[in-house]
Amino acid sequence: MNKIVQWPEIGPLFRDGMTVMFGGFMGVGTPLGIVAVLRESRVGQLTLIGNDTAMPEAGVGPLVASGQVSRVIVSHIGTNPATGKKMIAGELDVDLVPQGTLIERIRCGGSGLGGVLTPTGVGTVVEEGKTKMAVGGKEYLLELPLRADIAIIKAKRADRAGNLVYERAARNFNPVIAFAADLVIVEVDELVEVGEIDPDMVMTPAALVDKIVLSQGA
Amino acid sequence: MNKIVQWPEIGPLFRDGMTVMFGGFMGVGTPLGIVAVLRESRVGQLTLIGNDTAMPEAGVGPLVASGQVSRVIVSHIGTNPATGKKMIAGELDVDLVPQGTLIERIRCGGSGLGGVLTPTGVGTVVEEGKTKMAVGGKEYLLELPLRADIAIIKAKRADRAGNLVYERAARNFNPVIAFAADLVIVEVDELVEVGEIDPDMVMTPAALVDKIVLSQGA
Amino acid sequence: MEAKEIIARRVAQELKEGYVVNLGIGLPTMVPRFLPKGVNITLQSENGFLGLGPLEGEPMPGVVNAGGVPCGLAPGAAMFDSATSFALIRGGHVDVTVLGGLQVDEEGSLANWMVPGKMVPGMGGAMDLVSGARKVIVAMEHCTKEGETRILERCSLPLTAKSRVSLVVTELAVFSISHGEFVLLETAPGISVETVREKTGARFAMADKVGEMALA
């Protein structure tokens, strides 16, 4: 199974209306080459799931600006004024989810779990419409799984089988979203032979990875 | 903060009636030096939480044989006949928990989560007494958190701050139980200076580790 | 050919290139020996890795299978903790699990983890595997040593999971299970449908064309 693909093969994987999970935190750990391809592909009505909408020219910011996104499920939009403007204009649905809840919901989606009880959000607007349960005298919200059609990941290094290693804080959402999508596409800075990554040091096992593309800057 | 302790300091940390989580899978990844200290300490009425009771002379097996344990919460006892015998004789309570559920319950206990919905066990004896919920048309069991007074961990390597690295399949339960106990004691084969473990390669961050003791074989 | 080998050979035909597979202890571990040429699979081991291989040379520290027995690592192996291991298993990232069975019924339910009053080893990872793997294949001898059938309308032993088995391979026959009934797909060489019927404790439908078990 050859997972290594060339850039022209990436664009056609996306369709209007798809749900796309992206790695990255304020753009750090976001696969910028894949975002650029998405931008050029002109697919629309996308739902994006990830930590934040970064800045207008960083992370997934360009997709928000271009109007290709109809919904975002994120924990933070404050650093990208375009997100707020489009939300107020009614052009973009924004679901704000506490960061720790967001990553657990994605983890549930990728792990076959039906949901998780978290104390985060109890007594706030976050609890609206959710099942509330007491366990051991403490109140929790039931938070439900999230999955996507495609996950787009940025890794530092991949072997040809698809084992991944991330660099520093660029790890963040990437290894978790790798479990939660039907198709997992990885943009890497460096491609090495199988065996060059020690099995103990693999951060995302190859079995989760479908396509690998080499960063153009690399 | 010096976390490095000597063997004579380990025994006095345990008390009758404590709940102890242990790493390891069929004894591989279990801190055998700490088990030996527990064996010699003669503390009793222990509750053990971990994957399995291994073999009579492996893993936590000796603690079962010695009668120091009054309850085990594990996924498997089949390889240690002493566990079954004591259970039938009414000398040991055995809670059998599916392995994936056991590790999720421990993860909940260490992560401030109130529980998790899993499909595992639906339609079996495992569902007895549990809350059953349907999410998206599928049935799940609500499984509740597990925590312990002390977690005993085996690592390959620690730096003096307490950052840990495990070796191969000896990782298993160890990094997960490190979150779920009030006191975390680690037995290591190798102790290195702070800075010798690359931050990206740390498998258990130092902040979770309270005491480090060097394996006597090492 | 021994019953176990017949079963292992036939199960091996179900595994396709690139599959991630978890094999239960006992008979299922024989399956990789009989993989068709050119088919490469990745074995998942619930104690925390992908890329289980046969032991070659000396045992390596920490490289053991889910039975605690020294094994090898295939090129491209990856190790992880147990929470990650079961995220893979329950999350549908294991294409096939092959497990031994005590009983299977026409609802696709499997009993393989305890015999009340006799054997209570614990379920280990079996319940998660049967609940979570994309496809569950039961590989077992058709009858017990005492000659009692293991293929039933309803399991009498405590279940491992309900309605998750899709294929049963014995030394006599291959059944699929769908919509609450067994469907006979194949019989072993030299075994008649009548023999299968005699030794089976549930009705079964016949596939459009009941073939002979391929043991290549």
Next chain:
Amino acid sequence: MEAKEIIARRVAQELKEGYVVNLGIGLPTMVPRFLPKGVNITLQSENGFLGLGPLEGEPMPGVVNAGGVPCGLAPGAAMFDSATSFALIRGGHVDVTVLGGLQVDEEGSLANWMVPGKMVPGMGGAMDLVSGARKVIVAMEHCTKEGETRILERCSLPLTAKSRVSLVVTELAVFSISHGEFVLLETAPGISVETVREKTGARFAMADKVGEMALA
């Protein structure tokens, strides 16, 4: 001394040797500059690491704080994914979080993530931090730029978390919160209890001995 520096200096006194601390953006990030001599803390950053340090020299790839700004790594740092990061935060493994606030009330509830119709940046990790850290310290100026008090009987803005704040430090005073009431612990040098009372929108009890804020 500037209000912010007074607050940061006082908060620094609350941090003890070995503490794991998460600092919110803005004012809280000033706190480490004023740590007492000999006190070493570990800074947690919710984007995935323990051991955040000041930027020294050139930015390193991927080494950024939760605001995306290049930072440094302290010796003994460890990196991890976001699920692990919030397992640490929610699981009680962060000893203290210091966060800015818009409003705090006598139930210990904090509002700091949105102003309806005006500012909806999202809660980021703040709700998890306030729900999960062992101790929540709010570090904020006592009043808004328009002179409205931020210390109230009940927050009027949407809450970040309910009943989790245990200490409030402003440039005028230090309050603890227990059993549904503010307790005045200290006043800033030169600030009278009367001044604090005027600028505070909730009743408060007096500590047995109301001290002067230590700004060492």
